[in-house]
Amino acid sequence: MASLVGSRVERKEDTRFLQGKGRYTADINIANQTYAVFVRSPHARAKIKSVDTSKALKSSGVVGVLTGKEIAEDKIGGLIAGWAIRSEDGSEMKVPANPPLAKDVANFVGEPIAVVFAETLDEAKEGAEKVKVDYKVLKAVVDPAEAMKSDAIHDGVDKNLCYDWLLGDRKAVDEAFAKADKIIKVDLINNRLVPNAMEPRACVVDYNTASEEITLYTTSQNPHLSRLVMSAFGGVAPENKLRVVAPDVGGGFGSKINVYNEEIVCSWASKKIERPIKWVAERTESFLTDTHGRDHVTHAELAVTNDGKFLGFKNETIANLGAYARVFGTVTPTYLFGPCATGVYVIPAAYSNVKAVYTNTAPVDAYRGAGRPEATYTIERLVEKAAMELGMDKTEIRMKNFPTQFPFKQTLVHTVDSGDYVAGLEKAKQMADYAGFEARRKKSEANGKLRGIGVSSYFEACGIAPSAAVMSLGCGVGLWESAEVRFNPTGQISVFTGAHSHGQSHDTTFAQIAADEMGVPIENIDIVHGDTDKGTFGMGTYGSRSLTVGGIAIVNACKKIIAKGKRVAAKMLEVNEDEIEFKDGEFVALKSNKKKTIGEVAFACYLPGQRDEMKSPIPEGDEPGLIESAFYDPPNFSFPAGSHICEVEIDPDTGNVKVEKYTAVDDFGRIVNPMIVEGQVHGGIAQGIGQALHENTQYDETGQLMTASYMDYTMPRADNFPEFNLGFTCTHATSNPLGVKGCGEAGAIASPPTVMNAVIDALGGQEISMPATAEKVWKACKSIKKSNAKAA
Amino acid sequence: MKSFNYHAPKDVKDASKLASSSSAFLAGGMTTIPSMKLGLASYKDVIDIKNIKKLSGIKVSGKTVTVGATTKHVEVATSKDVKKAIPALAKLAGNIGDAQVRNRGTIGGSISNNDPSACYPSACMALNAVIHTNKRKIDAEKFFTGMFETALKSGELVEAVEFQIPEKADYQKHPNPASRYAIIGVFVAKHKKDVNVAVTGAKSCVYIDKDLSKKLSSNFSVSAIEGTEVKSSGMNSDMHASAEYRANLVSLYAKKAVEAC
Numbered sequence A: 001m002a003s004l005v006g007s008r009v010e011r012k013e014d015t016r017f018l019q020g021k022g023r024y025t026a027d028i029n030i031a032n033q034t035y036a037v038f039v040r041s042p043h044a045r046a047k048i049k050s051v052d053t054s055k056a057l058k059s060s061g062v063v064g065v066l067t068g069k070e071i072a073e074d075k076i077g078g079l080i081a082g083w084a085i086r087s088e089d090g091s092e093m094k095v096p097a098n099p100p101l102a103k104d105v106a107n108f109v110g111e112p113i114a115v116v117f118a119e120t121l122d123e124a125k126e127g128a129e130k131v132k133v134d135y136k137v138l139k140a141v142v143d144p145a146e147a148m149k150s151d152a153i154h155d156g157v158d159k160n161l162c163y164d165w166l167l168g169d170r171k172a173v174d175e176a177f178a179k180a181d182k183i184i185k186v187d188l189i190n191n192r193l194v195p196n197a198m199e200p201r202a203c204v205v206d207y208n209t210a211s212e213e214i215t216l217y218t219t220s221q222n223p224h225l226s227r228l229v230m231s232a233f234g235g236v237a238p239e240n241k242l243r244v245v246a247p248d249v250g251g252g253f254g255s256k257i258n259v260y261n262e263e264i265v266c267s268w269a270s271k272k273i274e275r276p277i278k279w280v281a282e283r284t285e286s287f288l289t290d291t292h293g294r295d296h297v298t299h300a301e302l303a304v305t306n307d308g309k310f311l312g313f314k315n316e317t318i319a320n321l322g323a324y325a326r327v328f329g330t331v332t333p334t335y336l337f338g339p340c341a342t343g344v345y346v347i348p349a350a351y352s353n354v355k356a357v358y359t360n361t362a363p364v365d366a367y368r369g370a371g372r373p374e375a376t377y378t379i380e381r382l383v384e385k386a387a388m389e390l391g392m393d394k395t396e397i398r399m400k401n402f403p404t405q406f407p408f409k410q411t412l413v414h415t416v417d418s419g420d421y422v423a424g425l426e427k428a429k430q431m432a433d434y435a436g437f438e439a440r441r442k443k444s445e446a447n448g449k450l451r452g453i454g455v456s457s458y459f460e461a462c463g464i465a466p467s468a469a470v471m472s473l474g475c476g477v478g479l480w481e482s483a484e485v486r487f488n489p490t491g492q493i494s495v496f497t498g499a500h501s502h503g504q505s506h507d508t509t510f511a512q513i514a515a516d517e518m519g520v521p522i523e524n525i526d527i528v529h530g531d532t533d534k535g536t537f538g539m540g541t542y543g544s545r546s547l548t549v550g551g552i553a554i555v556n557a558c559k560k561i562i563a564k565g566k567r568v569a570a571k572m573l574e575v576n577e578d579e580i581e582f583k584d585g586e587f588v589a590l591k592s593n594k595k596k597t598i599g600e601v602a603f604a605c606y607l608p609g610q611r612d613e614m615k616s617p618i619p620e621g622d623e624p625g626l627i628e629s630a631f632y633d634p635p636n637f638s639f640p641a642g643s644h645i646c647e648v649e650i651d652p653d654t655g656n657v658k659v660e661k662y663t664a665v666d667d668f669g670r671i672v673n674p675m676i677v678e679g680q681v682h683g684g685i686a687q688g689i690g691q692a693l694h695e696n697t698q699y700d701e702t703g704q705l706m707t708a709s710y711m712d713y714t715m716p717r718a719d720n721f722p723e724f725n726l727g728f729t730c731t732h733a734t735s736n737p738l739g740v741k742g743c744g745e746a747g748a749i750a751s752p753p754t755v756m757n758a759v760i761d762a763l764g765g766q767e768i769s770m771p772a773t774a775e776k777v778w779k780a781c782k783s784i785k786k787s788n789a790k791a792a
Numbered sequence B: 001m002k003s004f005n006y007h008a009p010k011d012v013k014d015a016s017k018l019a020s021s022s023s024a025f026l027a028g029g030m031t032t033i034p035s036m037k038l039g040l041a042s043y044k045d046v047i048d049i050k051n052i053k054k055l056s057g058i059k060v061s062g063k064t065v066t067v068g069a070t071t072k073h074v075e076v077a078t079s080k081d082v083k084k085a086i087p088a089l090a091k092l093a094g095n096i097g098d099a100q101v102r103n104r105g106t107i108g109g110s111i112s113n114n115d116p117s118a119c120y121p122s123a124c125m126a127l128n129a130v131i132h133t134n135k136r137k138i139d140a141e142k143f144f145t146g147m148f149e150t151a152l153k154s155g156e157l158v159e160a161v162e163f164q165i166p167e168k169a170d171y172q173k174h175p176n177p178a179s180r181y182a183i184i185g186v187f188v189a190k191h192k193k194d195v196n197v198a199v200t201g202a203k204s205c206v207y208i209d210k211d212l213s214k215k216l217s218s219n220f221s222v223s224a225i226e227g228t229e230v231k232s233s234g235m236n237s238d239m240h241a242s243a244e245y246r247a248n249l250v251s252l253y254a255k256k257a258v259e260a261c
């Protein structure tokens, strides 16, 4: 039987998605449901003096109004930070309480203060308008670079500082810098991004008065984790009385990892008002309250020798957490960032120091790449600048500092199991016609345009990951994954996974894996996810972990099915177990060549007997049925890597930047479905180009989000991109039996520095910050013209 | 969105009668509906004018092109007649917003709304358009009176826009990357006697750049306006573009437009 792993199997989920038959949270309606509308703070920072709900309660159709007072009285817990990070001085991070409904202070525009439930959405909106909140507006802290010098916004959080974290060895770095011929320096802003999942957040809650069970349908990337947090920290319901269902989810990018205020509030309130509740975010609410991404201010330095060897690296970063620390908020700028900041290079000495600060802006958390795009941007800007200042070729300087031995003990934390960085960059150069660039540049020049080329080589640590490792670094949970394979008597198979698909195509890739493992047609397999009542448990999908962790759990569960199947087949065929070979869905007795298909074996497992004969196919010590589960905890992260090359052309008159060519060569180990992987890379690159050129989240000095709609926030569109030129190299991961590495975030990690390096190359080295909007580039072009005129 | 009474009259008279200080005409709805949804506007009566047959359609005579008020942008963009008579007008319509907006948005809605960064007002100004309403005819230069303001009175309905066919014309636009409205739009039209350079996006309301128009009237070539400084004073400065950048774009796109004529 031909292997499905490695082939371009069409996406099973497309049948429903492309026909508009997906079933998202907002598609779910429950009889007798009420509609929730939240009253949100219009101020970035304000004392809440009083909340008057009397008029709202009398408003037509209003069923109930709840505020921070009631939720505090009911002792419902707040939102949590999932990772405890320690400062360099050994002190624990400072985390303010984050109640689901703010009672005393509001800390960002959009923070929920109260909620109104009504018979119709319109009535709920009317009611919400009638809730009168008396605020005392306070001066907001907006700029992360200024946060440590501003008023403390949370009691007990001095200087608005959550932690001052260090990874690495300052002394060793100082020594390395003392030996350097040259120090390359960059000051960078990693711009804040709004995730903009196509489907806004939503929840539908149904409280069952008979069983006292709460069912929460929600837009989550990790329903089991949500249940755990809501039960353990929120105290909303015991874990066995809370069912969390994340049905089809239209994109997450990290913004749907968190358990949000609305989910906690509606779950708690459904029990209180004994009515189902539906809440669907409007787009403005998404802009204001989904966790945002990035937002770093970085100063970094690279110590180099004149011949381009890297000696040392330092990174001083201020990371904006926004108003509160959320689930991955504190780890994103530390362990997901610092270790990767030395990039794909051998750098003997390095440190990363990160100060995470609170501001009166939307909370910042993991967003596609989470920490690794920021890390890659830092090192790849430095490396490119080093090449420029040393007069070296951009690719040569990289090759010179790549490790050539694997496993590669990376400077700060990771031991990278496999890779071939030279092969990746060589292939990218060839595919991008790197050698022909000068001719293309001249041609552009003749047309009055500036052409630039940029390179970035990246690796990232994903597939998060080993529980012992992440828990030692402060993670509140272990990041294993589980799977269960239920082989039904009729041969149909349900595969349960704790991973969650919100664009990752698990219905297809996981089915490919299971079909190969068990030698059954892919049509017989149904991948089931997203329901805590169906699957055992799971940690969900983020950090490019679904395949490398969840996929392996499926493989292991399948292997258990085959192992049991072998024992049963041996008994049925009356041979010893070691005489049975399993191949292409059949258990074959090697000597006699008699066989039983896996379907026959499964049938026998459920109907273990036969007419007129007292005979069981189930061996002694085994049980009937054919269901196996596996929990998989990987021994290491997975380390995809690659090199991307971008060419841009700038019109100096307008400052317009056109991405002319984009080449990406990635090493994702073994590829299960090339079509799906290409799709993931396309999406990632598109988001990265968005960050580099378009997406410009702006708060004004009072903390109002200026870019809170698509009229003002530039999402990249298809006409902003050239056709992407994708290539792959392959070194198998040694840390998992499939040899796979994560691919979901790589595009977004590698592309911002690739594009910016090209823009800066076109500008003759003139630094410019992301996003490189037309006006910024135009100004840079003007200043180049001026200085050229002076020089002449 | 607050609830409202929806009317769909069959003729202009009824539409006009229904209008009051708390009503809005609904054409493409591309502006009206979002502003109602966001709570920026609310109306007691919404008067849908799309069923009024005589408001839609394109007519070309020897000297003019007349576009009915509810004619959609996509219809203007793809009309063979417009492409032949005033290709620049078809080009303008074809670059408005995005496909969804072009499939619903109308010329009447666009000029009645008079968004400072809308495209059509510049065409009206440069092509000496006459705005036909149910009450009177208004010259374009008198029609656009200020930011989101027009000479229209309560109950007055735009029926059609009559454009003068120029010898040559072109429209150049620097789109806002987010909304794709014009950060700057420059419409250059060369008529028999004179040249009009109309600018949108730059200030609170569309205007004719007199200096550029005069120079091009006496010599219709790029060299005539080469080096002409467009002043940034009075120009919009916002998070999308500074006044200085806008001024640069006006002179740049004026030249591009002349070149393309």
Ligand SMILES: Cc1cc2nc3c(=O)[nH]c(=O)nc-3n(C[C@H](O)[C@H](O)[C@H](O)COP(=O)(O)OP(=O)(O)OC[C@H]3O[C@@H](n4cnc5c(N)ncnc54)[C@H](O)[C@@H]3O)c2cc1C
Pocket: B024, B025, B026, B027, B028, B029, B030, B031, B032, B033, B049, B069, B070, B073, B095, B096, B097, B098, B101, B104, B105, B106, B107, B108, B109, B110, B111, B112, B113, B117, B118, B119, B120, B152, B156, B157, B158, B159, B179, B180, B181, B182
């Ligand atoms: C995302 C987006 C991008 C856009 N980009 C551009 C662009 O690039 N260039 C551009 O020019 N425009 C742009 N627009 C505007 C769009 O093209 C429409 O022209 C505009 O939104 C209004 O037209 P409408 O037909 O939808 O009017 P409506 O929204 O229905 O009405 C707008 C206003 O005009 C009034 N009105 C409508 N018709 C008449 C009439 N016949 N007589 C009197 N009053 C009337 C209504 O009462 C209302 O106050 C964009 C809009 C959006 C949403």
